[in-house]
Amino acid sequence: NAGVTQTPKFQVLKTGQSMTLQCAQDMNHEYMSWYRQDPGMGLRLIHYSVGAGITDQGEVPNGYNVSRSTTEDFPLRLLSAAPSQTSVYFCASRERGGLGNEQFFGPGTRLTVL
Amino acid sequence: AQKITQTQPGMFVQEKEAVTLDCTYDTSDQSYGLFWYKQPSSGEMIFLIYQGSYDEQNATEGRYSLNFQKARKSANLVISASQLGDSAMYFCAMRENAGGTSYGKLTFGQGTILTVHP
Numbered sequence: 001n002a003g004v005t006q007t008p009k010f011q012v013l014k015t016g017q018s019m020t021l022q023c024a025q026d027m028n029h030e031y032m033s034w035y036r037q038d039p040g041m042g043l044r045l046i047h048y049s050v051g052a053g054i055t056d057q058g059e060v061p062n063g064y065n066v067s068r069s070t071t072e073d074f075p076l077r078l079l080s081a082a083p084s085q086t087s088v089y090f091c092a093s094r095e096r097g098g099l100g101n102e103q104f105f106g107p108g109t110r111l112t113v114l
Numbered sequence: 115a116q117k118i119t120q121t122q123p124g125m126f127v128q129e130k131e132a133v134t135l136d137c138t139y140d141t142s143d144q145s146y147g148l149f150w151y152k153q154p155s156s157g158e159m160i161f162l163i164y165q166g167s168y169d170e171q172n173a174t175e176g177r178y179s180l181n182f183q184k185a186r187k188s189a190n191l192v193i194s195a196s197q198l199g200d201s202a203m204y205f206c207a208m209r210e211n212a213g214g215t216s217y218g219k220l221t222f223g224q225g226t227i228l229t230v231h232p
Contacts, residue, residue, distance in 0.1 A: 042222035
C-alpha cells in the first residue's frame with residue numbers, strides 16, 4: 001500500500017493564481033481531510049469528507065474548495081492564491097468512526113505564494 | 115480557550131535519559147481521545163501513541179508512554195532512554211465527538227521541539 005500520497009511536494013505560486021493540490025489514498029478509508037501547518041500554530045483543519053460526495057468545512061476553510069467524487073481522491077483547490085496561504089498542507093485519511101482510529105498523513109505539500 | 119496547550123516550545127535531553135513533554139487539554143466531552151505525533155525534520159507526521167478517555171491504564175508503545183491524568187486534564191508524553199533519532203517536533207492532539215457519522219476532527223497543540231544531545 002502506498003498509503004496517503006500528495007502531489008506536488010513543492011509549489012510556488014503568484015498572488016491570484018489558482019491551483020489544485022492532489023491527494024489520494026489506497027486504504028479504502030471513508031474519512032479524508034486537509035490540514036495546514038503554520039509555524040507556531042500546529043495543524044489546523046481546512047476541509048474534511050466523511051465519504052464520496054460529502055464534504056464539510058473545518059476551522060480555516062476560506063479560500064479553499066474541495067470535492068470528493070471517489071473514495072480514493074480528495075483534491076484541495078486554491079481559487080485565488082494569497083500570501084496568507086503560504087503554508088505546508090497535509091492530507092490525511094482514516095477509517096470511519098471510532099475515537100482511536102489512527103489518522104494517516106500524507107508527506108505534505110510546501111506551498112509558497114509570492 | 116485553547117483546546118490543546120503545549121507549554122514547552124523547546125526541550126533538551128541527554129541521550130539515554132528520559133524526558134516528559136507536557137500537554138493539557140480542555141473539553142466538556144466525556145468521551146474523547148488523545149494522540150501524540152512526531153514530526154522529524156523531514157516533515158512527515160508519525161503517529162506515536164493513543165489514549166482514550168475511558169482507558170483505565172496509561173497507554174504504552176515501546177519507549178513511549180502517556181501519563182494520563184484525567185482530573186488534571188493532562189496527557190504528558192514520556193520518552194524513555196532518549197535516542198538521537200528522537201530529535202523532532204512533537205504534537206499533542208485531541209479528538210472529540212466522534213462516532214456514527216460524526217467526523218471527530220483532530221485538534222492539535224502548537225508542538226514542542228525536542229533536541230537530544232549525545
